[in-house]
Amino acid sequence: MIRTVVVMFCFFIGSLITTSQEVRTFRGTVIDVVTKEIIPFATIAVYNDKNELLDGASTNDRGHFQLKTNKRFTYFEISFIGYENFVKRLSEINDLTNISIELKPTVSNLEEVVVEAGRTTTQLKIDRKIIDIGADIQQSGTTALEAFDQIVDIQTDLGTGSISLRGSDNVRLLINGKPSSMDAVELLEQIPSSTIKSVEIITSPSAKYQADGLSGVINVILKRNLNTGLNLNLNSSVGTKRYGYGIDGNYNLSFVNLRFNASQSGREMDSKQTIDRTFLNGNTQSIFTPHDFNGLVRQGTVGLDFFIDKYNEFSIGFDYTDDYHSFYNNSQYFNVTDRNDFVYTRNSAHSHFTSVFNANYRKAFRKEGHFLEIDYNLNDNKNEYPASDFEDAVFLFDQIIEEDNTIHAISLDYVLPVSEKIQIETGASWNRSDTKNQQFFRANNTTGALDTFDYEEELLGIYGLAKFSAQNLDWQVGLRYEDFSSTSQNTLNLSTTDLDFSNFFPSIHVSYKFNEDNTIGLGYSKRVSRPNLHHINPFQLGNPFFRFDGNPELKPESSDNIELNYQNNGEKINWSLATFYRYRKDVILWVNDIEDNNVQVISFQNIGVNHSFGVETTVKYKFAKFWDTALTGNYYYTAIDDNNLVTWDELYSSNLQLKNTFKISKKISTDITYRHMPRRQNAFNFIEPRHRVDWALRAKFLKNKLRANLRVVDVLDNNLMKRNTRTTEFNQRTVWKFQSQTLGFLFSLNYMLFKNENKERNRKKREYRHNDSNN
Known part of the structure; x- marks a missing residue:
């Protein structure tokens, strides 16, 4: 009888320890409440009821996040530059693997009018690589050709005025997905880097792309002002x-x-x-x-x-x-x-x-x-x-x-x-x-x-x-x-x-x-x-x-x-x-x-x-x-x-x-x-x-x-x-x-x-x- 009680007591204590150390997984998505677009690299932080920071994560380039933690917390706080901080209590979440967060843009403060990525980021898609120029200091105040010189994926020679991909200069250059009648280098020297939103490097183009450009396609996406x-x-x-x-x-x-x-x-x-x-x-x-x-x-x-x-x-x-x-x-x-x-x-x-x-x-x-x-x-x-x-x-x-x-x-x-x-x-x-x-x-x-x-x-x-x-x-x-x-x-x-x-x-x-x-x-x-x-x-x-x-x-x-x-x-x-x-x-x-x-x-x-x-x-x-x-x-x-x-x-x-x-x-x-x-x-x-x-x-x-x-x-x-x-x-x-x-x-x-x-x-x-x- 005593042995049984001891075994049950040990089992009970072990269960408490195991439960207290259980690692839980939380998954979700962060989007803009107005445009419904995903928000990459947003910060996900978790706090206890004493407002103490316990753990955190960030969204990836598709706006998804995954947080694995054994900490006991009370609420999430989600933040990103240009948006109001959002608090989501754990008790309000029904599905821990499908959490939806909507952030509201901050529009009342003038210093937060322009939302700019803190650094250049790279997204790997199924058929291309997207480089968001962001706020890369080395690419500020330059031409597009000089900005390319900072991207190792694009081999740029400022002396000879040439660009190539993967050792070949047989490259197709597009601006917003459209061809130009100008020489590629002449065109890139005309474009200020400040007007570039991102550069798509497509080394394995899908059938949707025109077939010319043996080593691939470089598609320059220019910024477009739509702020209210x-x-x-x-x-x-x-x-x-x-x-x-x-x-x-x-x-x-x-x-x-x-x-x-x-x-x-x-x-x-x-x-x-x-x-x-x-x-x-x-x-x-x-x-x-x-x-x-x-x-x-x-x-x-x-x-x-x-x-x-x-x-x-x-x-x-x-x-x-x-x-x-x-x-x-x-x-x-x-x-x-x-x-x-x-x-x-x-x-x-x-x-x-x-x-x-x-x-x-x-x-x-x-x-x-x-x-x-x-x-x-x-x-x-x-x-x-x-x-x-x-x-x-x-x-x-x-x-x-x-x-x-x-x-x-x-x-x-x-x-x-x-x-x-x-x-x-x-x-x-x-x-x-x-x-x-x-x-x-x-x-x-x-x-x-x-x-x-x-x-x-x-x-x-x-x-x-x-x-x-x-x-x-x-x-x-x-x-x-x-x-x-x-x-x-x-x-x-x-x-x-x-x-x-x-x-x-x-x-x-x-x-x-x-x-x-x-x-x-x-x-x-x-x-x-x-x-x-x-x-x-x-x-x-x-x-x-x-x-x-x-x-x-x-x-x-x-x-x-x-x-x-x-x-x-x-x-x-x-x-x-x-x-x-x-x-x-x-x-x-x-x-x-x-x-x-x-x-x-x-x-x-x-x-x-x-x-x-x-x-x-x-x-x-x-x-x-x-x-x-x-x-x-x-x-x-x-x-x-x-x-x-x-x-x-x-x-x-x-x-x-x-x-x-x-x-x-x-x-x-x-x-x-x-x-x-x-x-x-x-x-x-x-x-x-x-x-x-x-x-x-x-x-x-x-x-x-x-x-x-x-x-x-x-x-x-x-x-x-x-x-x-x-x-x-x-x-x-x-x-x-x-x-x-x-x-x-x-x-x-x-x-x-x-x-x-x-x-x-x-x-x-x-x-x-x-x-x-x-x-």
Whole structure:
């Protein structure tokens, strides 16, 4: 009897201990009470009845949270910048695994008008990576191209003005999901980073995306002002040979929203190149070429959004950009075989006038996520490239190239949620591009000649996409059909082209979520790169020692891409890993050749088959409340099948970035970033290792309405580019000292003049993007 009592007593005490240490799991979602949008990175804290903080968690990039705790608490307190704190008592919750929290925006305090993410965040979706620029100090007061330079996933070379993904520059650039007729780098240099909301890096595009862009798609999402009332934002910056100022805002009356912005920026840059060249026949040539650049960009945008009713929205917008920059080269030629030293001078200027008109209509249906959307975009771009060349101050020739591009793009998308776990998407797009090039050339003491090159391109695309969800597994299967045609006429050599290609492009993506913090994904897509204006255009600026040749005989290049990625989100440490394989056929490559008079000729050729592999990883760790660090690295390798055209058939590149952000106080924060770029091996050249250190500081004043940034790029001023080129015709070494080190100040003032509280409508602040799977 006593033994039984003792056993029961021990069991009772053990049960109490076990119960007191029981770990309970709480799951839920945090959303905006007005827009019903999810709120990522909100803080979830739990307190006891003595108002003592016991435990906590935060929402992930989808607004979900999970809290595991053995603490006994009384209530939750949920908070996020720009929203009122919300208290939810434990006794009020019926389902502990499906807690719904709605936060109300704070609108009464002027210092909280602008809600800005505290840091750049990365979301890994089933078919793409989304980088929210947020409040990254290193990306403030820059151009979009310079902002890309801080994103290791995008390989950006500010010296040569080039961008690439995963070791390939065959990238498709979109702005709000729409193509532009401008060169990608020229376009990115026009866009202030302050206007960017996020950057989508799509290395495994679904069938919804147009199939061009072998290494993937970069989609720049611009901010869109929809805040209620009248809002004004003022921005100004000044730095090393640069300045900028602008105003943007909106006037929202609930049923209609007027948005606008205007800006002007000026930039100068100087660089110095030393080129030493030895030809196969023993001839030599050395060039010292200082390069002076002076540019001015003026931009203006106006748009109207009509919220007709709960189910119908209509928007129109117009953008205009005037981009002018001049170049001056006074190149000194020396060590030239059989010639005395001489000076070759070029005066040149580029003018770009771009007009963009957009109209969009969305019809929503009663079922959430069920909609039909139509979008029309007109992009008109006019370019002028005049140049005058002199040798030892003696006039040689005038050359003027005019290029007019017009793109019409119409897109139709329909999304039908069949059930909570099945969604069907379908749509079509039609793009037409018309380009007219004129070249006027007049040599000394001769009559000028005018030649034209007309190019037309048309692309029709139709796609279907099905999405399935089964517990923790998500599937996305799609098929796209494209019909491409192009024609060209060249009066210079009386040549014509007439191309027509039709192809199917399948895609499949699978994502498995082990839990809220661990996700693995697998994707496959087929892509293409067809001969286009860039490849066959014969009218491009050169000089007597260097020229481009168009190649109308190119075949389309195709690729099959497979990608595997994994992401882990912890409380203090987040890390991700991605690896890929890309099979490329009929690869289009930029090839060098030398004519008898030692003129370097560059053209595009099909060189055969490439096999590419790569790995990317990012580790983010929070050492303390005031200290965040992120280590990002990548490595890419390409093997070229037997080909006699290239010098090296094994190509590789890599990047390493260490970013440390410190919050000195509530008002002051700083960022120190180190970047190392080991040797990059290309088909005809290699670039020697480089590294640099960037530093930035931010301070907030006037209740956070005024912000000041100081940013220094390349603190040590040692980011030289040293490139060694080897071909069957010549060897060349280039040392390029470009204006890498820059100092910049940015001032930003944000202010709401008044809020239209009585006319606020419950609607989503969404952006239309035909190529976005999450409209």
